[in-house]
Amino acid sequence: MAQESGTSRVKRGMAEMLKGGVIMDVVNVEQAKIAEDAGAVAVMALERVPADIRAQGGVARMSDPDMIAAIQAAVSIPVMAKARIGHFVEAQILQSLGVDYIDESEVLTPTDYTNHINKWDFTVPFVCGATNLGEALRRINEGAAMIRSKGEAGTGDVSNAMTHMRQIGGEIRRLTSMREDELYVAAKEMQAPYDLVKEVAANGKLPVVLFTAGGIATPADAALMMQMGADGVFIGSGIFKSGDPKRRASACVKATTFFNDPKVVGDASRGLGEAMVGINVADLPAPHRLSERGW
């Protein structure tokens, strides 16, 4: 019987299996194994975590395929990798490497300041960042099979993640209370396709899985995002830029599952050593705010 790959159901379904989990940024095989042992549902293979991209500056690009392949060989969980916004050749390469998900990410230096990748052209699924519902729906319209709220990567400051989750959640709730004839204007105002706006209004949720990213540094941050309605969390610099990555990784996994149980989250927070130092988002000059990348 006919076998169909790369359908929306297969791509979105992959993200469904990651729900309730933590996806961790790793820069080498050793970190990937620590993440897997700690219970990560997937790893994001990249050469520099966002905090280092910030500190070192320069153009941030797709990682070396050798580095990605080494991580794929080392762990049994899914391996994701990042392509620059609009850089469809980096995405083609990542697909040919057999990565399980591509993150078209604002953390890397954008390639195209007008267009994102046409993600329908690919068999591999994509996750994209969003700061509001319109942006999320534009990405889904381009074929994204998973959305993550952006936050402000590499800061350890969870305030933007909070803003974006409140924004996306608030806009969804507002749509559900509208009359059908008001949805046309809502679609116009949020610059999103009407059909997707109508679907969100009817279902009260995005048609794809919604994770949170950007600035999550503690088990409490992870639980906060889950209580805000995230399906799971991405932790970038927060783990491997901390004093005791092994314990912190495992603590964030526990807090993501038992996000509604303050005792578990509290116990997980004990004795983790130093958290990443971090930067207050408010102190970042505008050109260094990654979450403003994406159109």
Place this chain on the structure above:
Amino acid sequence: MVAKNLRVGVLALQGDFREHIEALANCQVDAIEVRRVKELDSVDALIIPGGESTTIVSLAKTFEIFTPIKKRIAAGMPTYGSCAGMIMLADHIVAAKEGQETFGGLDITVRRNAFGRQVDSFETDISAPAISNAPIRAVFIRAPWVENVGKNVEVLASYEASDGISHAVAVRQDHLLATAFHPEITDDYSVHRYFLDKVCK
């Protein structure tokens, strides 16, 4: 018919447990989320959802529900596992993380990620006459397959993979049911009905 007052739980440590709960609701069963031993103690049957088997094992051990589940399964609790859940029910696994443990109970050998990476994931119609007269829409996501089955294991469905070999993808042994695919993310509830009507009786 679903047995009256049957209490079904879905292991809710990680994965698509909500989709299983919705599928059960469509079969007129109100399922509960199971994360704690006291929740496990309150159910008659359990579903282990899709997700990452390594994560599920790690959380189950940390929160000390691993052994209680293993014991309940060994004592005859009707249990259904999809994808990661199939791995968790298998007595033997290959291509797994080093030292990866399972609840076990099903006398099968399962190969993890057997169909390949996500780019090789697919959906198709499969035939499982014991479950449904109509073809079942089966979604395989980084799916395992069954490599060997013990003599008491009934193969309910098989699928020919790109290696040209037909592999078992749905199996049953007494009170245990497992599928390599994810009926919970389709609107075909025949596998859940089969579990409730035939396996849980």
